[in-house]
Amino acid sequence: MGAVHDTLAELRLVDHHCHGVVAVDLDRADFESLITEGERWPGSGISPFDSPVGVAVRRHCAPLLDLPRHAPAEAYLARRAELGRREVDRRFLAAAGVEVFCVDTGFGPADLTGDAFGTYETYEIVRLESVAERVAADGVEPDEYAGTFARAARDAVARPGVVGVKSVAAYRTGFDLDPARPAAADVTQAARRWLLRGGRLDDPVLVRHLLWTAVDLGLPLQLHTGFGDNDIRLHRTDPTLLTDWLHLTAGTIPVLLLHCWPYQRQAAYLATVFEQVYLDVGLTLHYVGPARARAVVAEALEITPFRKLLYSSDAYGVSEFHWLGALAFRRGLGELLQDRVDGDELSLPDALRIARWAGADNARQVYRWPADS
Incomplete structure (x- = not known):
């Protein structure tokens, strides 16, 4: 198989974006x-x-x-x-070979620390829409919404083990938004409309305000892009729609584009031209399976700087996806890099370094691990 395959097979991965598993059979x-x-x-x-x-x-x-x-x-x-689920989870987690999990706790099963997961290093990603919706549920006046949300978000990211935040703006409005920070009066007016109506945070002004609040928090921001369930409008999840916002936020926080398919090439462009942009192809890999993982990884890496690709599984609900995500990533990246080495397009030391970067080191460089805080 080659030295690149061997290195990836032995590498303990950092899964920078995933979810918990269900706690029932x-x-x-x-x-x-x-x-x-x-x-x-x-x-x-x-x-x-x-x-x-x-x-x-x-x-x-x-x-x-x-x-x-x-x-x-x-x-x-x-x-x-x-x-039984405990033994199933134990087997798949052990096979995945992941050392660190960054868990989005804002949707569905959130526990990745109990049962079979107790021996793994885990950190939390705070979903900001969930914070905003809790603020609304607790009761807040429209003119107090912005300040209350900002305080709630700061409190959420101050919890031990939090290393980043996430937004699902792609689901709620899409990315074809005014990129500018909204004025305070506009936020108050939008909050009044939303609080009267209730439901999910899907007001375009408040979603813009949420994205700018993420910038103010100073932590890496994960953004769902591309592939998802039928709640999204796929044409609005193209990450290049964020171009003007990325210009305005240059020099602030890392922005991590999740999943990306079918926009992995667009995400690669953004990672190439904006210092703060990174990407992964998590979720995509276990849905296309190991047989097609190389094709997706190859498109993501056509022009992407090698320090910009991260590993994620986006595993949700079943532990099979932790294993399939890791397997597809190792196989897809390994085949791509090994062929480039065999074709003398890449030296073996370079290929091994790229494999380690994508599998673990890039995530460690982007996120503020507690030991480094």
């Missing part, structure tokens, strides 16, 4: 709902197991449960239930 319906960004369609004859990610689970996860490769879905789920 899963039946077929529950499991299928967690391995798709779409929905289950009962009666349609369409199953998430009959998709690239479902095939990848049966091919690459089944052997870790003592099953043959390509085990049928029924056999896979029966074996998973027989072992």
Whole structure:
């Protein structure tokens, strides 16, 4: 396989963006709902197991449960239930070879420290929309919203173990926003509309205010871009729509573009021309599976500076995605770099350095680990 593959196989990864796993055993319906960004369609004859990610689970996860490769879905789920979630999680986390997890605690299962995860180093990423929505739920006057949200956000990031913040503006409004910091009067007026209406934070003025609050907090900011469930409007999640905002925020905080597909080339452009921009292709890799991981990584790295690519799994709900994300990343990056070494387009020392950077060192450089604070 080559020295690059060997280095990546042994490298303890830093997963700079993921979620927790569910703390209950899963039946077929529950499991299928967690391995798709779409929905289950009962009666349609369409199953998430009959998709690239479902095939990848049966091919690459089944052997870790003592099953043959390509085990049928029924056999896979029966074996998973027989072992129980704690043993399943232990096996997949051990196989993933991740040393550090940065966990977005703002959506779904948040616990990545209990049960099988207790031996791993974990840090927290604060989702700012969740902070804003808690402020609204607790009750606040429109003219006090901006200050109350700022204080709540500062309190949230002051918790032990917090190393960054995240926004899901891509889901709520998309990125085709006025890039300027909104005036205080506009924030108050928008807060009045939102607080009367209730619901999710999806007012464009308040989303802009949230992004600028992230700048004020001074921590790395993760931004969902590209691929997600059907709540997004994909054409509004192209990260190049952030270009003017990135100009205005140059010299402030690192901005980490998550997932990116099908905009990994656009994200690569931004990482090339803006010092503060970084990217990953997490989530994408376990959905395309190890068979297509190289193609996605290759497009992400066509022009990206090598200190700008990070590893993430974006694993959510099931521990299989921690394993599949790590496997696809190691395989995709390893094949790409090894072929460049074999073709004399890259020296072996350079390739090994790039592998270590992308797998762990770039994340350590971007985030403020508690030991470095």
